[in-house]
Amino acid sequence: MDLARFSSNVRRLGEKTDPCTLCPRRCGARRNAGQVGFCGIGSDAVVSSMGPHFGEESVLVGAGGSGTIFFAGCNLGCIFCQNYDISHLRQGRRIDVEQLADAMLGLQQIGCVNVNLVTPTHIAAPVAAAIETARNKGLRIPTVYNTGGYDAVETLHLLEGLIDIYMPDVKYADASVAAELSAAADYPQVCFAAVQEMHRQVGDLQIERGIATRGLLVRHLVLPENLAGSVEVIDFLADRISPHTTINVMGQYRPCYQAPAHPKIARRPTPDEIAAARGYARARGLTVLD
Numbered sequence: 001m002d003l004a005r006f007s008s009n010v011r012r013l014g015e016k017t018d019p020c021t022l023c024p025r026r027c028g029a030r031r032n033a034g035q036v037g038f039c040g041i042g043s044d045a046v047v048s049s050m051g052p053h054f055g056e057e058s059v060l061v062g063a064g065g066s067g068t069i070f071f072a073g074c075n076l077g078c079i080f081c082q083n084y085d086i087s088h089l090r091q092g093r094r095i096d097v098e099q100l101a102d103a104m105l106g107l108q109q110i111g112c113v114n115v116n117l118v119t120p121t122h123i124a125a126p127v128a129a130a131i132e133t134a135r136n137k138g139l140r141i142p143t144v145y146n147t148g149g150y151d152a153v154e155t156l157h158l159l160e161g162l163i164d165i166y167m168p169d170v171k172y173a174d175a176s177v178a179a180e181l182s183a184a185a186d187y188p189q190v191c192f193a194a195v196q197e198m199h200r201q202v203g204d205l206q207i208e209r210g211i212a213t214r215g216l217l218v219r220h221l222v223l224p225e226n227l228a229g230s231v232e233v234i235d236f237l238a239d240r241i242s243p244h245t246t247i248n249v250m251g252q253y254r255p256c257y258q259a260p261a262h263p264k265i266a267r268r269p270t271p272d273e274i275a276a277a278r279g280y281a282r283a284r285g286l287t288v289l290d
Contacts, residue, residue: 173229
């Protein structure tokens, strides 16, 4: 990626790609030379699919759908990943910054209400460059940073002004669970710091005529046996982020990928487990999406 024509923050993100320190793993891969780290992706983004998506939260969909771009690769190693063919097997096609910017503009042209960047953490540099390029060409709809939550604060800081809506997963409150299920023992501390930075940048979720325009929208997947630490996650959001935080407490976990071989997560959460998490979020005053 030729960095000379981009803003200073985008240039700094590009420099963090080689050796790579974009994500908390700080693997040091020389991605411009073809090396790959944990995420398995080189210097360019790899896109699995793109187009209007109507299965996201209603505040992201509207009449035209959420303009999703699914990126291959991931900096997490979740053994229950529902999109493992994309995240772990890295199926997709390589795409350069200009092509990615044109794809964003294409989603706007067909009526999507946002550009929803799915799993962008490990390719934050080309994503930022593409957003800047697309805005210079007329991109007006909000950008959504749809992330697993394992994000480096220093990288997020360089994205400030380019992201309108941050939508992180907050997966775990316990380091041992994060290590076992996602190969990231430092996930809770990293994620909590990242969410604080996201909220600093964009604040609470803002909705106009039923559609989110800016702010923080948190996703939390309920796991069986309270492995996700739902109470602790909700307390963190209510006490350290904002009592007005918008959260989607998701109950759709099912054993995928390697999960059936792990007894702790080899079943779906019960209706009572899901209801308890949602009820607690409401009791703490959070805005719980239905």
